[in-house]
Amino acid sequence: LASAAIKQQRKEKLKGEKAQRLNLIANSIKGRQGRQHGSREAIIKQTMERERAQYEGNGFEIPDIINSKHLKIFREWTGDLKKLPNIKMRNVSAKGSDSTVSAVSQDKHVEEENKEDASRNSDTEL
Template identity: 50%
Template structure:
């Protein structure tokens, strides 16, 4: 309808509005005097199936795709660090459990020579398994070597530990100290308590040297020395947080 009261046809209906004066409109009446009410309705939007909004397709070279790729890479890196940390703590825990299970209950402390002998036994812990693998491979009719990958891992581990022991030293619980040995005996195997276990490096050269036993006064002084604490203790504290 315009301001002059003329007839105007609506967009959504075939009905005609008649205006008696500008600014006022009333429904058009038919021949029988009946008026039809006009309905001004907007077109309905088509809803997706299921009542849920459809997800937009992300372009593979868009900034959104690059952001999602960075988030996935960050999450994968975090999971890898978590797995590596758990594996490392598990290896250290198995090592300490071996030493704890092979302690002499009659000893209140170990000399360096006795600790060296315990290290030698520790490096021979795979002998029985290697013999079993060798026995299986010696059976006639076997095609190729059985458990070859396991055998390779064991030999590499023994070689690495041997190099450490004959070089700068291998890290073991400080069983040369009476107080630390007592605490280590009482350890319940909880990996969260690993930073509380004092570690010390011992080499083959140290074990070969004969020193007099450490007195109680010297043991108290050793508590304040940094060498009593293994070099990885601070790192273990950070990993366990």
């Protein structure tokens, strides 16, 4: 009777130890799951910081797609580096959304588009 009680205590002790080990393993896995993509997350954060600094500093150069003529050239571009100079660029920064293209040249863009629209309309009327 005493040996049966001792065996029962050992079984319960082993079950408790096994449950404790399983809990430790489960907790360690949970900790890893939260940081599973930690290196990727760090790279993304570094990229965002670098791009934010560039935006707040000198700014980005992006294709000028406000003018329909420039948009058409950009859409037709196949990625050939020889034709890259044909694509008009704008500088966008935190200081001003348009430091390369001035307000005067923006007016010229509008005038060019109006002329193009007028010439298209006159061609279709003929």
